[in-house]
Amino acid sequence: MEILQQLTQRQVESLRWIAARQSEGRGASLKEIAAGLRVKPPSALAHLGPLEDLGLIRRYRGKSHLTDKGQRTLQEYLRHHRVAETLFGSLGLGPKETCAAAHEIDLAISHRTIDQICEAQQHPKTCPHGAPILPCRTLSARGG
Ligand SMILES: [Zn+2]
Ligand SMILES: [Zn+2]
Incomplete structure (x- = not known):
């Protein structure tokens, strides 16, 4: 299965928020991603786990970055x-x-x-x- 076929729209949205922060030269905090998705941080975190498992993001010092x-x-x-x-x-x-x-x-x-x-x-x-x-x-x- 191709990677996109394993993702949800919310996960892609998370990637887009992280990419936007990254283009400003920094990573995205969980709070920022949650605000972008208009959900609570625990829900945002649930989207990030699978992205990390698939090697699409890396989390470092509380910030998420795209690989x-x-x-x-x-x-x-x-x-x-x-x-x-x-x-x-x-x-x-x-x-x-x-x-x-x-x-x-x-x-x-x-x-x-x-x-x-x-x-x-x-x-x-x-x-x-x-x-x-x-x-x-x-x-x-x-x-x-
Ligand atoms: Zn469109
Ligand atoms: Zn379009």
Whole structure:
């Protein structure tokens, strides 16, 4: 099973909050992640355990950081989400609907199918909201 297929939307959301803090040059505290997810710290902690077990985050002195594998997985997720949005957009859904519809499938769908959808749509460069879509095959070290 591919990593994304083992994750929940809440776990991906946690990765995104951690990535945002990390881009500011620091890790994310449990309190910050919980606030981002709008849950209590113990619930946030329950999302972090599996992420750590999968090697996607590392916790150090109370702060969570994405590992290289975590960064790659988040990029993969964004590619899945945006390719799926583009697909729904081409079927006539509005930008807001494409996002909701993409969330229903973006974790379950395989990299291979996403690449096929990407190709069938002539490799779109952005999603309906203008966010960049990484090209096929730039994401090496698939598998895990
Ligand atoms: Zn979206
Ligand atoms: Zn989008």
